[in-house]
Amino acid sequence: MRAIRIAKPGGPQGLKLVDLPEPVPSAGQVLVKVAAVGVNFIDTYRRSGVYKVDFPHVPGTEGAGTVAALGEGVTGPEIGQKVAWADSVTGSYAEFALVEASRLLPVPPSVPLEVAAAVPLQGMTADYLIRSTYPVKAGEFVLLYAAAGGVGQLATQMALMAGAEVIATVGRAAKAASVIALGVPPDRVIDLGALTEVTEDLPPLVKALSGGPGAHVAYDGIGRDTFQATLASLRPRGMAVLYGGASGQVPPFDPQELNAHGSLYLTRPKLGDYTATAAELRQRGERVFGEIAAGQLKVSIGHEYRLASADQAHAALESGSTQGKAILIP
Numbered sequence: 001m002r003a004i005r006i007a008k009p010g011g012p013q014g015l016k017l018v019d020l021p022e023p024v025p026s027a028g029q030v031l032v033k034v035a036a037v038g039v040n041f042i043d044t045y046r047r048s049g050v051y052k053v054d055f056p057h058v059p060g061t062e063g064a065g066t067v068a069a070l071g072e073g074v075t076g077p078e079i080g081q082k083v084a085w086a087d088s089v090t091g092s093y094a095e096f097a098l099v100e101a102s103r104l105l106p107v108p109p110s111v112p113l114e115v116a117a118a119v120p121l122q123g124m125t126a127d128y129l130i131r132s133t134y135p136v137k138a139g140e141f142v143l144l145y146a147a148a149g150g151v152g153q154l155a156t157q158m159a160l161m162a163g164a165e166v167i168a169t170v171g172r173a174a175k176a177a178s179v180i181a182l183g184v185p186p187d188r189v190i191d192l193g194a195l196t197e198v199t200e201d202l203p204p205l206v207k208a209l210s211g212g213p214g215a216h217v218a219y220d221g222i223g224r225d226t227f228q229a230t231l232a233s234l235r236p237r238g239m240a241v242l243y244g245g246a247s248g249q250v251p252p253f254d255p256q257e258l259n260a261h262g263s264l265y266l267t268r269p270k271l272g273d274y275t276a277t278a279a280e281l282r283q284r285g286e287r288v289f290g291e292i293a294a295g296q297l298k299v300s301i302g303h304e305y306r307l308a309s310a311d312q313a314h315a316a317l318e319s320g321s322t323q324g325k326a327i328l329i330p
């Protein structure tokens, strides 16, 4: 089968198309024929060595496809059934991948597999951030960075569904339209690219838009470049949810800063801890897929690449130029 493999940590040019043996499912595993691969920031962290993995490495944790073969003892899904996953045993950047049967999510018949590939990682991340880490309530001011991005567009819709007052950021003016189309008022979409100094200039804007005190919660997946602005944009006892580092990881900091900004809370959550049990995984997956099938949640596939062009997908994601979801088609 064709797959993408990386020999050693480095840049996107290290993502090479190779021929590998088709994997064979062990007990409890399912072989899936991959229809669409979800490209995620974590794939770039692993490729570059920010997160440690063994090399050679076949990247990719997320995808959607059809069940091709069952390992010993697996009785659940039927051959040919549409499924999606967020944590494949072998890499998802391939024509076939292995997934633990207990970690598969059924895909509703009406949801195309290209759309389904966006749900397991980014959809369930948006779901746990907005509904579990800090359950957003109607009328609360929510600061959401990179709102035109993959997690961003889904989290924005979920916060709006909850009745929140969303203050969204984009990195360049051209991205604002996709956020406004989701229902965020134009005067609440802040172009960070137009600010002279994000740390200095963003907090007063957020405070003004929230009527003075600042946001109740801030969801920050940008990290290094925005973290100080996040702390300064919150009201006393507000919650900073640092869930990624698209601009780089936040350096060590003094907890007294939480005190100085008004008894703030800080959490650094990850999806694995919010889908640790098969029951919670299933519940989140069913909820997000259900909302998509019902037309309540829209998935925007912004960028589609051939498997062989995985390097272009990584370069685009890391340049900050993408909007919505990026997928690979094997």
Ligand SMILES: NC(=O)c1ccc[n+]([C@@H]2O[C@H](COP(=O)([O-])OP(=O)(O)OC[C@H]3O[C@@H](n4cnc5c(N)ncnc54)[C@H](OP(=O)(O)O)[C@@H]3O)[C@@H](O)[C@H]2O)c1
Pocket: 039, 040, 041, 042, 121, 122, 125, 145, 146, 147, 148, 149, 150, 151, 152, 169, 170, 171, 172, 175, 192, 221, 222, 225, 243, 244, 245, 246, 247, 248, 269, 270, 271, 272, 317, 318, 319, 320, 321, 322, 323, 324
């Ligand atoms: N903790 C978890 O469970 C979890 C799960 C999934 C994803 N994540 C994290 O969530 C974040 C978003 O992931 P995603 O897959 O949805 O990506 P994405 O938001 O589609 O893309 C990242 C966005 O970050 C913004 N950005 C700002 N500075 C950047 C820089 N220096 N380089 C690149 N991008 C920059 C850009 O948007 P603007 O130009 O609009 O600012 C860019 O489009 C990432 O940090 C990822 O690691 C965390």
